[in-house]
Amino acid sequence: MATEPAVGAVPVAAVPADASADALSSARVRRKHFDQPVGWRLAGRYALLVAISAIVLFPVYTTVVAAFKPGDKVFRNPLLPDAFTLEVFSRAxxxxxxxxxxxxxxxxxxxxxxxxxVTSVLSGYAFALLDFPGKNVFFALFVATLLVPLEATLVVNFDTIDSLGWINTYQGLAVPFLATAFGTFLVRQVFLTLPRDLRDAAAIDGVGHLGFLRHVAVPLVRPTLGALALFSFLSSWNQYLWPNLVINEDERNTVQSGLRLLSKSNLDEPNLVMAGTVIAAIPIAVVLIVFQRQLVRGLTAGAVKG
Amino acid sequence: MTTDPGQQPLRTTAVSGRSRRWTEFPLAMAMLAPSAVILGVFILYPLGRAVWLGQQRCNTFGDVCRSNGFGQYVDLFRSIEFQNALLVTAKFALLTVPLGLVLGVGLAVLADKYLSGLGVFRAIFSSTVATSVAVASLMWLFLLQPSVGALANVDFFNALFPSVKDPGWLQDPGTALTAVAMSSVWANLGFTFILVTAGLQSIPRDLHEAAAVDGAGGVRRFWSVTVPMLGPTLLFVLIVLTTRAFQTYGEIDLLTDGGPKPQDSTTTITYFVYGQNSPIRSDPGLQAGSAVLLFVILLALSALQLRGIGRRVHYGD
Known part of the structure; x- marks a missing residue:
């Protein structure tokens, strides 16, 4: 546990995610802050915050209001929840x-x-703790894949998946994304911060690389792996273009391509589409509320690339 | 584990560095293999193949293609359709990136003071990060649709902006791209806000206090302390937002289908390559060629931003 902050802090060096805790505790120590707004300035700031919050939440509000309205009411007073039904939800x-x-x-x-x-831990470990010929070349190739936008590869990937017979399958959706250079890079960076003595001590005790990886290295970098996992999950869940290319049977649609279908085929029933949108949004909202810390860590981790 | 070469540390000091490097080679290859295979087959190979495909011309069914020489890239880049897509994409980036940055920084600074209840506002400003492109776009589609949409059926809004009902912001060639940009700025706000907030929290409070003691007001402290200290974060957000703008597809597909026609006012490069209504939809050669051009443009933009702005960014210690 003692090494955990040191390990976790490095991949987010540019913007430490844990800084909030320090900032809050120091606020408690000093009772009043030198630039804390008071009086009218305080009221003004709250008014501004409330006004902006209302604007940011406005699309969510109209969506939820519409989703609970029966079909004949949805076009009247779209800003007022003056009718309520769950029928649209069950239909969606x-x-x-x-x-x-x-x-x-x-x-x-x-x-x-x-x-x-798993693939990021394995390749990240190889780049961080193993020494082998061609390491720099391999690493350069891995990093190079970070520069290639997804859009540049999908034309050919579609053909590859097609020739494998994987159109309309889970394999077709998942296999191209089973590894990521971003993850490899992230894990390599955090493994590089492990004290060299740790590995040497394990080696003297007769622990091989795989044993060291499993029992020492991975447990020590768990926060980073959590952030990577959340980041991977969100990226996969939010994929839009790829499912639209490889899925054309309703059975295998993902939420995103399914929402597209729902919208394109029910343009005159916005309440139905909005109910579907709400249903699709809830799981990710829950995931993000539960894993807030990992989210900040995962998003800021990308900053090491800069 | 007995075959693991790493468990003989004493030998490693005895043998030369060269042979030690080779002893770990098989294990390294085994560990790299899963990632290398996936990245090779689904990123490097497709990129190389796309570069090759991009100089091919195909028949109307897209199944018979022949080489047309690498000059095809130049022809494609100069074509009216690609130029339009490039222009639309550049406009979209200009509409979304600066505004997104300013809003993200503004809100983060606004919510960085010690006020009670700040957590609620932070949660609200971060909330759009939870929306996928489909969810966000459909929310905005409902807001903006001319007859069945929410805004079109609000009387006072209609009185203020008659064009929201007729012809509708997404249907008017003059406003369609701006309307899509609004939805995109909204959807990206949470991401920018979270990153900038984390960046703000890493700035030592003492710096602000020292500047205040020296007589710097709030505005002066913002430009002389906050902005320089946020440098790396802002550069990162700038590059990500620009890249996202150039890859915009879902918003276009759901909100406008690349239209309104015939101007194709919202056909971005990515929609030009993959969109349902794209003229090159069934031509793998031109699709691959455009995708490669997008790659080159993105590469150039990132390099430009890193060199132009990155040089002036101060990376702490």
Missing amino acids: WSSGHLGQYLLNSLIVAVVVTAAQV
Whole structure:
């Protein structure tokens, strides 16, 4: 545990995610801050914060209001929740097949996340703690893949998946994303911060690289792996273009491609589409509320690239 | 584990460095293999193949292609369609990136003071990070649709902006791209806010206090302390937002389908390559060629931002 902050702090060196805790505790120590607004300035700041919050939440509000309205009421007073029904939700759930889509997205995202963490740990360890000929060349190739935008590869990847017979399958959705150079790089960076003595001591005790990886290295960098896992999960769950390319049977739609279908085929029933949107948004909202810390860490971790 | 070469540390000091390097080679290859295979097959190979495909011309069904020489890249880049897509994409980036940055920084600074209840506002400003592109776009589609949408059915809003009902902001060639940009700025706000807030919290309070003691007011402290200290964060956010703007697809697909026609006012490069209504939809050669051009443009932009702004960014210790 003692080494954990040191380990976790490095990949987010540019913007430490844990800084908030320090800032808050120091605020408690000094009772009043030198630039703390008071009086009218304080009221003004609250007014501004409330006004901006209202604007930011406005699209969410209109969505939720519409989702609970029956079809004949949705066009009247779209800002007022003056009618209430759950019928639209149950219709979006059943006729929109959202349960199936959510399950598909979950399966793909879980497989992709687990695979990305494992492949990143393995390759990150090789780059950080092993010494072998051609290491720099391999590392340069890995980093080079970070520069290639997804869009530049999908034309050919579609052909690859097609020739493998994986159109409309989970494999087709998941396999191209089972490894990531971002994850490799992130894990390498955090493994590099492990004290060299740790590995030497383990080696003297007769612990091989794989044993060291499993019992020492991975447990020490768990916060980083958590952030990577959340980042992988979100990226996979939010994929939009790729599922639209490789899925054309309703059965295998992900939430994103399923929402697209729901919207394109029900343009005159916005309440149905909005109910579907709410259903699709809830799982990620819950995930993010539970894993807030990992989110900040995961997002800021990308800053090491700069 | 008995075959693991790493468990003979004493020998490593005895043998030469060269042979030690080779003893770990098999293990390293085994550990790299899973990642290397995936990255090779699904990123490096497709990129190389796309570069090759990009100089091919295909028949109308897209199944018979022949080489047309690498001059095709130049022709494609100069074509009216690609130029339009490039212009639309550049406009979209200019509409979304500066505004997104300013809003993200502004809100983060606004929510950085010690006020009670700040956690609630932070949660609200971060909340859009939870929306996928489909969720965010559909929320905005409902807001902006001309007849069945929310804003079009709010009387006072209609009185203020008649164009929201007729012809509709997404249907008017003059406003469509701006409307899509609004939804995109909204969707990216949470991401920018979270990153900038984390960056702000890493700035030592003492710096602000020292500047205040020296007589610097709030505005002066913002430009002389906050902005320089946020340098690396801002550069990172700038590059990510620009890259995202150039890769915009989902918003276009759901909100406008690249239209309104015939100006193709919202056909971005990515929509030009993959969109349902794209003229090159069934031509793998031109699709791959455009995708490669997008890659080159993005590479150049990131390099430009890193060199132009990165040089002036101060990276603490």
